[in-house]
Amino acid sequence: MSKISKFLDLIKRQALNEVVLVCGNQSADLDSIASSISYAYLHYQKYRFTKGLVIPLLNIPEKDLALRKDAEFVLTQNGIKGSQLWFTDDLSKFDQFKLIMVDHNIPQGEVAKCNPTHVVGIIDHHQDEQKYLNSDPRVIEECGSCSSLVFNYWYDLIGDDVKECATLLASAIMIDTNNFTQRVKSHDEKALKIIKTLGLYNVSAFTTNFERIQESKLDLEGLSMNDILRKDYKQFVFNGNTVGVSSIVKPFSWLDKHFDIEKETSSFGEEHKLDLLVLMTAYTTNDQFNREISFHDVFKDLSERCIKGVKDKLNLNRISGNRFTQNNLSASRKQVVPYLEQTLTDTD
The missing domain is CATH 3.10.310.20 (DHHA2 domain)
Known part of the structure; x- marks a missing residue:
């Protein structure tokens, strides 16, 4: 069982007090999913539960995860089961919560309807809507993938301990940048450099994995x-x-x-x-x-x-x-x- 998987099991057993949801945008693509899970896991590695119970939440109903075959493929690669995750179906379990947004900077979808008490963090690569200016972190920068920003942010805080999320985040970066060939900005280049520094980069393996993820993403068989x-x-x-x-x-x-x-x-x-x-x-x-x-x-x-x-x-x-x-x-x-x-x- 991966360390991320153990973490997800751990937070399922916690009392829902001082909840902070880490939520991606309402499209819940691979970038949003990887960013939210990784942010929550790395936050736990740094702070444990001293800053609340930080839970990654996918901004879709649980039944819609099956539509995202690329995400399911990558989650399985990383030892993560859908049953370990939190979805908009779970929002009714929280009397109140604070919110950290990744891959967006204005609350979206069902999460927006719940009126979180405070937005306490933002990491995003979309147009800055100039809201929640006191959130910390507040990282809104142009780049190919939000996962690059999440990876770099936590690397600067905890160094090599980001390794456990490298495969998950790199998968999203590859899809968003067409295997580092399109829409690549300085933050994506920094993420790739760190991955290489950590000894995790292999051109052949990355290319093969990119092709497998892309194939899953393009597979619409069985969908209405x-x-x-x-x-x-x-x-x-x-x-x-x-x-x-x-x-x-x-x-x-x-x-x-x-x-x-x-x-x-x-x-x-x-x-x-x-x-x-x-x-x-x-x-x-x-x-x-x-x-x-x-x-x-x-x-x-x-x-x-x-x-x-x-x-x-x-x-x-x-x-x-x-x-x-x-x-x-x-x-x-x-x-x-x-x-x-x-x-x-x-x-x-």
Whole structure:
């Protein structure tokens, strides 16, 4: 049994007093999951329970973990079982809690609805919303993966003791940076340098592991369209407009062969009480990376306004209807969401 696994068992046995939740964002991708578990474990290594009971919580219902095959693969590699983790289903167990956010800096999803008493820490790589300025740590820096920031933060505090989380965090960094070849910033480079210093880096082993994780991430077999839309999903409210953004690892042409997209997006939008649903595909064909985006009105007519607001920034070419190829390949959801927010809050 790994040390992380033993830690997760240990906190399951504790009385729920002075709870501090370490929570990733509402998409609960591998980066958020690795960051939250590692932060909680490394915090325990440094402080034990002297600063409260620090619990990693995944910002999804337990049943949705199965949609994230890459995360399940990496968790299994690290000796972690889903039954050892905490999910939004568990929020009712906490009378109150403090919050540490990783991979986001504004509370999201079901966690946001619970009104945590205090936000006491942030480590993130998204746009700084300039909230919770007194939280400590408050690390919001541009980089490829939040896991790099978590790794570096704890290495600076506890040194080589970060080793136990190196594989878990490195897996997320590799996926976010395409095995250290894309979106790599200085913090990602620092994390890789530390991993090498610790004697944990092997090019062949890392590449093989990256390929296996990526294969798991791209595996949509057995998933319904509703599952695919939920698999990597975030929801926002901009100026009174509820907007959902779903990231998908297959092109629209693949989705069209398997599903009635308009019917499925309409049903999903109504279920989530959305005004607008945005789909973003990202996939590779013949070694060429591609992006697409589509806009689906649900309870309000917002798509044309949003298309007009983002088309130049994203360099869009219309495929048909409200479906486009996105030629600005560097703009992931992390960049697109602020563009949507600006468009929907602009009063001009």
